[in-house]
Amino acid sequence: MTRYLLILEMLALTICTGCSHHAPPAPALQATASGSALAVSSGDKQLGTPGAPLPQPLVVDVNDDQGNGVQGALVKFSGPDGVRFDPAEALSDSNGEVSTNVTVGDSSGRYPVEAITTDKKGKALHLEVNEMAAGYQEMLGYQVQRKYCSRCHDPNSTPEQVSNYDNLAVAPHSFDQGNTFNKLDDADLTSIISHGGPAMNLSALMPAYGSTLSKADIRAVIAYIRLVSNPPFEAPGMVYAMR
Ligand code: HEC
Known part of the structure; x- marks a missing residue:
């Protein structure tokens, strides 16, 4: 009897690994490469509505010493309280680009946001970009x-x-x-x-x-x-x- 219950429990566990509300958090992104410079490609200095996503995504480039795009570098975005990024981190694509949708805070004003990546020596590279919310x-x-x-x-x-x-x-x-x-x-x-x-x-x-x-x-x-x-x-x- 006990044995039977155990099998049932194991079965339930196996099934539930697939349940969405039991899904483990997405595995942390692992960089497969690193660049030596960050640059804005597009989407900086946008004027948005307070509390809403900006009209265009913010796109940044991860480049090597020669200015060529690096694929697989991890870029994280951060900003003042109330600013959200979707996604908040991502790996650069084959052009060296990373794109994120930025939602600015609830009050009008300037929102300095940052893109951060790590170079080969483990040093953090910061890129500051300004976005704005206009009343x-x-x-x-x-x-x-x-x-x-x-x-x-x-x-x-x-x-x-x-x-x-x-x-x-x-x-x-x-x-x-x-x-x-x-x-x-x-x-x-x-x-x-x-x-x-x-x-x-x-x-x-x-x-x-x-x-x-x-x-x-x-x-x-x-x-x-x-x-x-x-x-x-x-x-x-x-x-x-x-x-
Ligand atoms: C035909 C071109 C032209 C247009 C259009 C124009 N400006 Fe200017 N503006 C200038 C020039 C040239 C100067 C620099 C004058 C100087 O330094 O002696 C200037 C200077 C200024 C300054 C002083 C600060 C500075 O930039 O040196 C302000 C303020 C200004 N403009 C506001 C405006 C606003 C607001 C508008 C629109 C409503 C406007 N301008 C449209 C040509 C223009």
């Missing part, structure tokens, strides 16, 4: 600047979004250049955008938008500039609050 006003500002400003302020010209940046006699700054924009307070920015460069002794190549854009549009563009600023913009009020 309503910042998203509006993004659209306004795409329509009116990026044709001069965006250093990257693409077929979809042509930029004249390289052909301007005086180079404007791309809006993420915090070292320039953080020195200008909201009143300065409003004045340059409304009245053009000469309002702040800058070049007249910077046109006046006071009659094209509403005050709300201008405030939205400024909110966007503050959001994408790198190094981050610290509003004067925030600094006082911290003291």
Whole structure:
């Protein structure tokens, strides 16, 4: 009788190894190779909705000393609280690429995320990439600047979004250049955008938008500039609050 029960138990165990709710955790990924550099392929500097997945996956390349893709290197992703990655780690494919879907946190702002891999000597290589979550006003500002400003302020010209940046006699700054924009307070920015460069002794190549854009549009563009600023913009009020 006892023997019979034992056989039954063993049978149940064997069957249950296949049960999904008893499935053991997926085995840890094992790197079969290692690279010597990490680079962004695509999907950095995206603007997403708070708490939602970004529109494009983040794709990073694992390269060897010659800049060729390495297959089989383990890449792990990490970010601030509230940021999720699917998958959180993966092995690079035959092009040396690893792709992950990033969900940003619940509040609007900048989300620095990291891709990490280990080189041949066991040293960790870090790659920092910035993603962003934009609230309503910042998203509006993004659209306004795409329509009116990026044709001069965006250093990257693409077929979809042509930029004249390289052909301007005086180079404007791309809006993420915090070292320039953080020195200008909201009143300065409003004045340059409304009245053009000469309002702040800058070049007249910077046109006046006071009659094209509403005050709300201008405030939205400024909110966007503050959001994408790198190094981050610290509003004067925030600094006082911290003291
Ligand atoms: C036709 C090209 C052109 C367009 C379009 C344009 N800008 Fe500019 N902008 C410039 C140039 C050139 C400068 C640099 C002026 C200087 O340094 O003397 C500049 C400077 C600025 C500055 C001062 C900081 C800096 O980059 O040097 C701000 C702020 C600015 N622009 C905002 C905007 C906004 C916002 C828009 C869209 C609403 C816009 N610009 C559209 C050409 C342009």
